[in-house]
Amino acid sequence: METGVRAMVVALSVGPARVERFALPNGLEVQLAPIPGSPTASVWVWYRVGSKNEWPGVTGASHWVEHMLFQGSPRYRKGEMDRAIVEVGGSLNAFTDNDFTAYFSTVPREHLGIPLDIESDRMTRATIAPVEVERERTVIRSEREGNENWPEFRVDEELYALAFQRHPYRWDPLGYPEDILALTPKDLQSYYRRYYGTRNAVLVVAGGFEAGALARDVRRRFSPLPATGEDPKVRVVEPPQRGPRESTLTGPGTTPFLEVGWRAPAVSDSHAAAALLVDAVLGGESRLFATGSMWGRRTEHPSARLYRRLVDEGLAVRASSEWRPRLHPGLFVVHAQAARGIALPRLERALLTEVERLARDGPTEAELAEARIKLRQGAQLAYEGASRCGFRLGYFSMLGSDGFEGALLRAALRADTRAVRRSARELFREENRTLVRYEPSGASLDA
Amino acid sequence: MTRESSDPLRVEGTRLGNGLEVFRQAPPPAARSFSATFVSAAGWACDGELGGLAALVSATGAAAAGTRDRVALAQVLDRHGAVLTHHCDPESAEVTVWGPEESLVPLLGLLADVVLAPRFEREDLERVRRQLYERQLRELSQPESRADRALLSAVFPPDHPYAKSGAGTHESVARVHRADLVRFHERHVTAAGGQLVLTARPGLATIARLASRGFRDLPAGSEPAARPVARAPRGKRPQRRRLSMPGRAQVEIRVGGASIARSDPSYAGAFLANEVLGGRALLSRLFQNVREKEGLAYHASSSLEAMRWGGYWEAQAGTGPERVDAALRLLYAEVDRIRHERIRGPELERMRESTIGELPLALETTQGAHELALDVAYHHLGETFLTAWPSELRRLSPESVRTAAAEAFPDAGTVTVLAGPIRPLSGGAGAGSTRVHAHHIHTHK
Numbered sequence: 001m002e003t004g005v006r007a008m009v010v011a012l013s014v015g016p017a018r019v020e021r022f023a024l025p026n027g028l029e030v031q032l033a034p035i036p037g038s039p040t041a042s043v044w045v046w047y048r049v050g051s052k053n054e055w056p057g058v059t060g061a062s063h064w065v066e067h068m069l070f071q072g073s074p075r076y077r078k079g080e081m082d083r084a085i086v087e088v089g090g091s092l093n094a095f096t097d098n099d100f101t102a103y104f105s106t107v108p109r110e111h112l113g114i115p116l117d118i119e120s121d122r123m124t125r126a127t128i129a130p131v132e133v134e135r136e137r138t139v140i141r142s143e144r145e146g147n148e149n150w151p152e153f154r155v156d157e158e159l160y161a162l163a164f165q166r167h168p169y170r171w172d173p174l175g176y177p178e179d180i181l182a183l184t185p186k187d188l189q190s191y192y193r194r195y196y197g198t199r200n201a202v203l204v205v206a207g208g209f210e211a212g213a214l215a216r217d218v219r220r221r222f223s224p225l226p227a228t229g230e231d232p233k234v235r236v237v238e239p240p241q242r243g244p245r246e247s248t249l250t251g252p253g254t255t256p257f258l259e260v261g262w263r264a265p266a267v268s269d270s271h272a273a274a275a276l277l278v279d280a281v282l283g284g285e286s287r288l289f290a291t292g293s294m295w296g297r298r299t300e301h302p303s304a305r306l307y308r309r310l311v312d313e314g315l316a317v318r319a320s321s322e323w324r325p326r327l328h329p330g331l332f333v334v335h336a337q338a339a340r341g342i343a344l345p346r347l348e349r350a351l352l353t354e355v356e357r358l359a360r361d362g363p364t365e366a367e368l369a370e371a372r373i374k375l376r377q378g379a380q381l382a383y384e385g386a387s388r389c390g391f392r393l394g395y396f397s398m399l400g401s402d403g404f405e406g407a408l409l410r411a412a413l414r415a416d417t418r419a420v421r422r423s424a425r426e427l428f429r430e431e432n433r434t435l436v437r438y439e440p441s442g443a444s445l446d447a
Numbered sequence: 448m449t450r451e452s453s454d455p456l457r458v459e460g461t462r463l464g465n466g467l468e469v470f471r472q473a474p475p476p477a478a479r480s481f482s483a484t485f486v487s488a489a490g491w492a493c494d495g496e497l498g499g500l501a502a503l504v505s506a507t508g509a510a511a512a513g514t515r516d517r518v519a520l521a522q523v524l525d526r527h528g529a530v531l532t533h534h535c536d537p538e539s540a541e542v543t544v545w546g547p548e549e550s551l552v553p554l555l556g557l558l559a560d561v562v563l564a565p566r567f568e569r570e571d572l573e574r575v576r577r578q579l580y581e582r583q584l585r586e587l588s589q590p591e592s593r594a595d596r597a598l599l600s601a602v603f604p605p606d607h608p609y610a611k612s613g614a615g616t617h618e619s620v621a622r623v624h625r626a627d628l629v630r631f632h633e634r635h636v637t638a639a640g641g642q643l644v645l646t647a648r649p650g651l652a653t654i655a656r657l658a659s660r661g662f663r664d665l666p667a668g669s670e671p672a673a674r675p676v677a678r679a680p681r682g683k684r685p686q687r688r689r690l691s692m693p694g695r696a697q698v699e700i701r702v703g704g705a706s707i708a709r710s711d712p713s714y715a716g717a718f719l720a721n722e723v724l725g726g727r728a729l730l731s732r733l734f735q736n737v738r739e740k741e742g743l744a745y746h747a748s749s750s751l752e753a754m755r756w757g758g759y760w761e762a763q764a765g766t767g768p769e770r771v772d773a774a775l776r777l778l779y780a781e782v783d784r785i786r787h788e789r790i791r792g793p794e795l796e797r798m799r800e801s802t803i804g805e806l807p808l809a810l811e812t813t814q815g816a817h818e819l820a821l822d823v824a825y826h827h828l829g830e831t832f833l834t835a836w837p838s839e840l841r842r843l844s845p846e847s848v849r850t851a852a853a854e855a856f857p858d859a860g861t862v863t864v865l866a867g868p869i870r871p872l873s874g875g876a877g878a879g880s881t882r883v884h885a886h887h888i889h890t891h892k
Contacts, residue, residue: 036476039811040811078739082729083797087730088804089806090804090808091805108808109807111804139738142697142746144696145767148697149590149697149867252695303522337581370525374525381479384478384813385815387811
């Protein structure tokens, strides 16, 4: 270790300097994070609804409703939300996850009232007009088709479909193609009415504003909304996996790859903190606490085990791992893309051997020290900018209660080699494993 | 004592003794990080016979440098909570380090190592070579990259650097030896044509001192000669290429052609015209008409890539095979409108104010601000360019925007590419480059 580097490690503090938290009588949770000097303000509304709340026949409904919330509400006709935000130089978008749906706008701070007005209008009164639902159907089909062009999407979809036989994590938030064709405006309207509303949402605002004045403004805009929206318990429990599962997909493409998933703990599980460290040791980083962009990942981690074993030795051109924290038990996924001329069985053997070695022997003290530094330093700049701040505050509020992020990070930093080895053993059991290979069917295929 | 600017919209510059240009921009007030980029002239236009050489130099050089092998280098970055990225394009190569502001001095030293003393270790070269082989294959197999490549290779002559992807061929990459990397580095990574751009708290004088400490040994080199780049032909007839890629779900559509360089006097007008056409997310005509009004595609946009030596424009969308014709008709119609019709006052005003209003968003983070500084430095736009940009946009009249659009999106030489699950044209050539005339739809009366 280089001299002086240890001293660089900052004291552990995660999150913005100040967050005002309160709830309105109608149940809406509010978090305000003023950032002195910030030229922008970012408004995020997080709903505790995602594909976990769907069932066969209505898969993709959460995502489709997300699209429909841009298609009109009483004060903003179709297209007017986009115009209102973009005309002042702002940006807006949304995304749907298995566990939640988030809407966000970032604007120059003097225009903060616009996104607040939009969000308060569409939280309970989105129009969801049948004619717009029909128009959006082809847009959503096109979104799915664009994803299907990528073998990685197909493999990921297959992996979850194979690993989960009952739980809604079985399908992608985009939904099944058949359901995209069959869902009706009524389906979407009732889905929206059930899940959207003040009781099932968290409003996060970060950026350049005075918290007291903004709190009054938020109360004025959102307090009149009715107390609606529910977050019903997902009752489906995935039964234990009784043995390894595997599948081989073929299709267009030129480089074979494989993805292996092990049934993994939910974010509230006692093994969650160790899973962060396993991710950092094996793949080189943890997505939750990674230096870089808001939600991006780096692929080059030369000190990580998978990299050394697979990339350095010429078996793969890239190799990564990911434990994505979820509300329900999910998957710990390892991905490896074969190098030219390397057959998948060889890559597969090497990958599984490396994972088994970690499960058997655990990490070394040096590896764990390195992983702790990565987590700790990765959290350091994670809140820079109003948009990132709004994202992280809201994201962690979907996963746990106040202070959850710090608690998770502290638990990870406390975990020792024995604890991580125990968790790795529990995680990487053979009977918990699902493996999907992708064998390209040919070269460029152009005619 | 020099006054230190705290305005992220000012990009101040100076020059070191060896000729290296150094630029400094203040980070956003609430930011706690810095970003530093070294830009060299070592883009893939310098590849010569060894296609892929610049990409190999860029990636291998950023892996290990000075006294640190790649593991040691990665560990230093991790311990500072920093990220090192590299990027190579036809005209230049960049390496950037981003990290906490208190780590500026050691990380700037690390950047200097990467620039001046790359180790080019054989193991790293072999690994990067394998990754480049895979990239070559991937570019062939994905409709998006196939469409992009086909467009540029139809727009520009084969020897033009913009026509290439920079990844070379399997044969050219296989022929590269370590000595080639060293030679390429010695020749092209020099102070002449190089720039160091920092978005950091210390003032320009301090930055220049720090830069001098790290980069004073950078050879002066000789100013790169004007490159003998063949001009893209502008008078060609329209072309259409259909790349049948069975098994894919969606067709990627590209319509584009050669365009202006960044230094062209009509750039501001052309920039605004592109925003109206498809550059401005959500507000643009392509997004509104192709997606919002007709529901034909998930993505529909346009871009204007104005670089130092020239540029190109493209309008694009991705959609299912049964909707390709309808989407393509709309793309043609909108491109035609932007070339020939004056943008009406309210629409132009909306787009202009949106563009101007967006500046604060770029200043949310150090990385966002740094992107602006890089653009100002690379194109030598001047210290106050970002401050003056709103006024420049406000001075544009509808007629000047239309004239600029006609120049930047020329009718002649327009290329259309379809890549995805489409039938090849009957009797098409085996190489997949059947050419037919594009049918442009004129919607204006």
